[in-house]
Amino acid sequence: MSAAIPMGAARVGRWTRLLGGLALGLATVFFLGPVLFMIVGSLKPDELVLREAGSWRAFWPTEGSLQNYRDVFERVNFGRFLFNSLFITGAVVAVGLVVNSMAGYAFARMRWTGRNALFAFVLALLILPFEAIAVPLFYMMIEFGWRDSYQVQIVPFLANAFSIYLFYTFFLGLPRELEEAAEIDGAGPWRTFFTLIVPNAKPAFATVAILTFLVTWGSYLWPLMVTSGETYRPLPVAIANFKTLPPLQWGDIMAFGVMMVLPILLVFLLFQRWFVRGVASTGMKN
Amino acid sequence: MKAAAGLRGRNRHGWLMAGPALAGLLLFIAVPFLMAVGLSLTNLRLGSPLPLEWVGFQQYERIFGDPAFRRALVNNAVFALVVVPVQTALALGLALLLNRPLAGRVWFRTFFFMPVVFPMALVAVVWQLILAPGAAGPLNALLGLATFGLWEPLDFLNHSGAALPSIMLMSIWQGAGFQMVILLAGLQGIPSTYYEAAAIDGAGRWQQFLHVTLPGLRNTLIFVVLVTTILAFRLFDQVDILTRGGPNNATTTVMFEGVTSAFRRQQVARAAAITVVFFVIVLAITLVQRRLLREEREIS
Structure with missing residues (x-):
């Protein structure tokens, strides 16, 4: 000691x-x-x-x-649900990273008319949990004719106030010299952003990717509201539904659960440091 | 984008870069929220023969007069009052245990954090089996073992007194690791010189905890408590999967009532009013937190 x-x-x-x-x-x-x-x-x-x-x-x-695992595939279209979850989560994470990092950068490092007012708007939306808009958004999606589709589970979730905020705080902390050097080279803001800023912001991208992944992969309320058949159903709604399929077979249900959490568990074990850092950084925001 | 195109160089780039995200936030968050406020003042119900009209605060009067909704508010409040302190204390305890030189530290952190990556729907399903009724149910068996057979097996999820605590238990299981990681980061941000100074002044471990650790963690703790309180009011998945608000509304929640109104009963206006009430609660919690943080800044 x-x-x-x-x-x-x-x-x-x-x-x-x-x-x-x-x-x-x-x-x-x-x-x-x-x-x-x-x-x-x-x-x-x-x-x-x-x-x-x-x-x-x-x-x-x-x-x-492994009989239960075989049973799951026989009783339901597990592959389809897995694909749906992977596709929806992949799209929300990938497109979300691009869209929100650009916005975070514009707010942190560029000067433009309306920036401050719009940033206040983003900050105001930070406190609005998804649940507060789920119901009206649901009716809006019906008007759009998007019910039971992939886009209804992807498009509304691409822009995210919290992701913008995380990128914003990260970009604020980057040294000014990065952009000054790029400007001398004659690079415009877009090239500066994609060739200089993005490669230097890996921690921010990892954090936002992980948090978005966790939330989207586990999302239940929204897909429950907007999907009706099996075609676009993601895993969380699928397991809740699978549980109610007679006959009640707990072994099969647990096998479904293991297969559902396995991808995310593997990603977690491989990138644990990033998960922990990402979660810890949410607490640093104030 | 005519106005933007007319602006000079940098201005246009700024707008273009922030544009896609801003359009998304406006269309899919701000507009629906304003719609909720507007709809909550009408009598809209899909498939209803009544003509659409403004009814003022009638929907609000009606939901607050509804015993099920009042029960939902109470349930959310009870959930918050129990889960927030218990989960925070547990997470803080774990964080303190792990914030020491310890063999296998990373392993323990992995174990405690693992449930965080479990989707809540899966947590609910696994815990349904753990809470299975009868003497063979794992939790019943465990309690029987711990009380030397005195425990009367319960049907936890169908028991009006045990259903909500059961849902609290699985929520703590899933959420404590998240808080622990945030608190651990907060602990590591307290300079070790503070502890050394306290030790020189003769402070024992408990005094160090009270006068160094807790003040050092103040902001982190406020944040963690805020997030958990808001989560308590968002409670939905576990309830929908396990109890559907029952037995006798013992586990119904604000969000469960909202969703039930919205798309099991097509009561658009009522659901919108519930949404607005939910938002006001979240807003109030957030304002309290801002206030607490500001006070501290004034002191320091």
Whole structure:
């Protein structure tokens, strides 16, 4: 135990350490338990999932097989739902990055008439949660004839006040010299932005991409309102619906869940540092 | 874009760069919101034979007179009053545990943060199984074990007293990691010299927590509390998937009432009024937070 511990606690008592370890252990069980439970359940015969759920066997696949996964594909068009989620999320993230970073840049680094008033408008929209507009937007989309489509799940979510704000704060912090050098070279604002600013703003792009990805991938309320058939249904609505399909087979439902979270879990484990940094940076905004 | 084209060089570029996003925000956020305010003052109901007319604040009077909506407001408030402190305390505790030299620190952080990437719809489905009724239900079995068999198995989601707490529990499971990461970043922003100075002054760990950690985390905590409170009022997915507001409105929420009015009952005007009430609540919470932050700036 050296004296340079950040907490400043020179000596940590044995009991404190024991309690800390116990707390960590309990927390691990609490957070990891349901995840393991889902994975193990997905590998068991359907009738055993609930029967063994109340014992230690809930965390041990006694008769493990991939039958449930096969069943999911047989019972519903899982591939279609997966594609829908990937396509919608991919489009919202990709186009959103372009549109919102450009706006963030225009607000942070360019001078133009109306900038301040419009920036106040963006800030005002920051406090408006999506739920506050879901209902009127729903009727508007019916007027557009967009009900049950991809665009109804993509287009309204491209422009995002919070993403603009995150880009804005990041671009404010970039050194002025970047643009001054570009100006001397005779580059216009567009070339400056795409060849100089964007490559220097990777952390901002990663943060916005991750947050947009999480929100869009998990979105339930909106697709529930605007999709009616299976054609454009994304995974969250699909699993809620799958759960109600008779016969109730928990193994299949858990297999559906594992496949639904697997892509995002892999991305998370690979880019964990970015996830954590991205989430942490949302707290820095004030 | 005639006006913009007439403007000089930089001006035009600024407009063009911000234009697409601004158009999107205007069309898909600002306009629908104004529509909500306007519609809430009418009697619009799809398929209704009544002529469309302005009815003033009638919709608001009606929703506040509706026991289900009042119950929804209470449920959201109770949810916030329980989840915000519990989840924040849990997240702060975890952040403090991880803000030390510790073997496997990154692993623990990964475990605690993992539920954050789970879509709420999936969380609801997995927890439905965990909350399964009868002695075989995992939570029932666990409670039975912890009480040496004294626990009477509950049908959590169909029990008027247990349904809302069950939904709180899964929400905390999913959300605590998010807060923890933000608080961890806040903790790391407190200079270690502050702790050293406090230690030299003879402050114990608890005193250091009270006089260094908490003041240092003030803004982060205000932010985390604000976000969680607003999330509490947005509560919808878990309720829709697990209980549909039941039993007996025990788990209904403002958003659930709004969505039910809007597209299960086609009551456009009523749904719009609920939307506006929801917005006013969120606005009030935000203003309180701004106020708290400003006070601190004046002090420092």
